[in-house]
Amino acid sequence: MHAFRPNGHELTCDGVGLAGIAASVGTPTYVYSAATLRERIETLHAGFGDYPHALHYALKANSNLAVVRVIRAAGGLVDANSGGEIEVALRAGYAPSDIVFTGVGKTPAEIDRAVTLGVKAINAESAGELERIAAAAGVHGRVASVALRVNPGIASESHPHISTGMDSHKFGVPIATARTVVREASARPELDFVGLHVHIGSQMLGLEPLRRAAAAVVALAQELRDDGVRVTHLDLGGGLGIPYEDETVPPAAAYAAALVDVVKPSGLTLIVEPGRAVVGPAGALLASVVDVKPRAGGTRFVVLDAGMSELLRPALYGAFHRIEAVAERNGTPVTCDVVGPICESSDVFGVGRSLPAPRVGAVVAILDAGAYGAAMASNYNRHALPAEVMVDAGAWRVVRRRQTLDEQLVCEE
Numbered sequence: 281m282h283a284f285r286p287n288g289h290e291l292t293c294d295g296v297g298l299a300g301i302a303a304s305v306g307t308p309t310y311v312y313s314a315a316t317l318r319e320r321i322e323t324l325h326a327g328f329g330d331y332p333h334a335l336h337y338a339l340k341a342n343s344n345l346a347v348v349r350v351i352r353a354a355g356g357l358v359d360a361n362s363g364g365e366i367e368v369a370l371r372a373g374y375a376p377s378d379i380v381f382t383g384v385g386k387t388p389a390e391i392d393r394a395v396t397l398g399v400k401a402i403n404a405e406s407a408g409e410l411e412r413i414a415a416a417a418g419v420h421g422r423v424a425s426v427a428l429r430v431n432p433g434i435a436s437e438s439h440p441h442i443s444t445g446m447d448s449h450k451f452g453v454p455i456a457t458a459r460t461v462v463r464e465a466s467a468r469p470e471l472d473f474v475g476l477h478v479h480i481g482s483q484m485l486g487l488e489p490l491r492r493a494a495a496a497v498v499a500l501a502q503e504l505r506d507d508g509v510r511v512t513h514l515d516l517g518g519g520l521g522i523p524y525e526d527e528t529v530p531p532a533a534a535y536a537a538a539l540v541d542v543v544k545p546s547g548l549t550l551i552v553e554p555g556r557a558v559v560g561p562a563g564a565l566l567a568s569v570v571d572v573k574p575r576a577g578g579t580r581f582v583v584l585d586a587g588m589s590e591l592l593r594p595a596l597y598g599a600f601h602r603i604e605a606v607a608e609r610n611g612t613p614v615t616c617d618v619v620g621p622i623c624e625s626s627d628v629f630g631v632g633r634s635l636p637a638p639r640v641g642a643v644v645a646i647l648d649a650g651a652y653g654a655a656m657a658s659n660y661n662r663h664a665l666p667a668e669v670m671v672d673a674g675a676w677r678v679v680r681r682r683q684t685l686d687e688q689l690v691c692e693e
């Protein structure tokens with residue numbers, strides 16, 4: 281299902297005209313499709329069938345409260361990557377037992393909060409962190425549920441900046457040392473050792489690395505069982521990619537089937553933490569053209585009012601996003617470089633793109649921007665954090681109003 285489709289001469293989100301939203305709210309504005317969010321959660325659930333599983337949506341991809349509430353209503357639980365994301369989850373209506381807490385650098389305050397809340401599992405990153413969790417649990421008279429994040433030394437075959445499963449990456453403990461780390465941690469009365477965690481990368485287009493990572497933790501769980509440590513779940517992280525351009529991506533059903541296939545002989549509950557695959561295709565960034573000027577080579581620069589401060593992925597990873605005109609879609613296509621207004625040469629959304637003769641004031645939609653879009657937005661160049669809109673059942677509403685300059689400055693006065 282594609283949320284962002286043309287209807288006559290206008291691009292729409294689930295049939296709701298995007299030009300009207302841009303005219304009313306202004307730009308830059310993120311627009312989300314509630315129907316797509318629901319459909320992505322339901323399709324993933326269906327893929328795992330009746331095998332014991334839980335979907336813990338990775339809040340880092342997009343933690344707008346309205347987005348999270350739609351995901352909750354659709355049956356998604358959450359993976360929080362910071363104390364802030366834990367609070368968002370609670371505010372969205374989740375219970376502590378719905379939350380797994382991941383994060384490579386958990387602060388003492390974050391550990392305290394997770395321990396006293398009693399989250400479903402704290403995914404520990406090191407032997408030292410397990411120590412600190414045990415100490416915090418001791419202070420509060422609690423038993424903390426913990427899992428250990430292991431680093432299996434498996435390449436995700438995705439962009440180097442979003443690969444996390446090799447020994448040069450900072451995440452987790454090397455799998456070769458995990459058995460010893462778990463044996464020691466599980467002897468602590470303040471810790472309940474519930475699982476193993478692995479996440480080898482994001483925007484993955486092949487299933488083989490995911491299968492290998494799953495097999496590695498299944499084997500480790502068996503070794504732990506031999507040591508008398510009974511884990512109850514395997515958390516295989518996120519990572520399923522989406523087609524930004526013309527990539528072939530495994531369907532959710534094939535992804536789920538591949539993981540179930542590997543985990544089933546262990547009988548352990550399977551947890552996944554999808555982020556991008558849930559929210560990426562559900563969002564678009566609307567931006568207005570503020571200038572059109574000639575470029576060497578006979579093409580043109582189309583300058584938008586949104587840049588890397590609103591959508592960082594192209595500047596950060598060289599990521600590709602489709603860009604489409606919202607209205608006036610039938611004009612003669614011309615070649616252009618679509619760029620942002622930020623004073624950085626990397627502030628480019630697309631080179632050599634074809635758009636129907638863009639004019640100043642026209643609105644474009646940057647597609648598949650629901651994941652790692654608004655969540656990574658910043659105030660660089662004193663841009664306001666953008667507005668966000670949810671389209672649901674033929675209507676739309678603002679789910680985050682545009683930030684004002686006073687709101688930026690209030691912390692500085």
Ligand SMILES: Cc1ncc(COP(=O)(O)O)c(C=O)c1O
Pocket residue numbers: 338340341359382479481482483517518519520553554555556557651
């Ligand atoms: C631990 C962990 N889980 C889940 C995710 C979500 O990944 P994705 O958005 O690729 O599904 C990430 C993202 O990097 C992560 O670091």
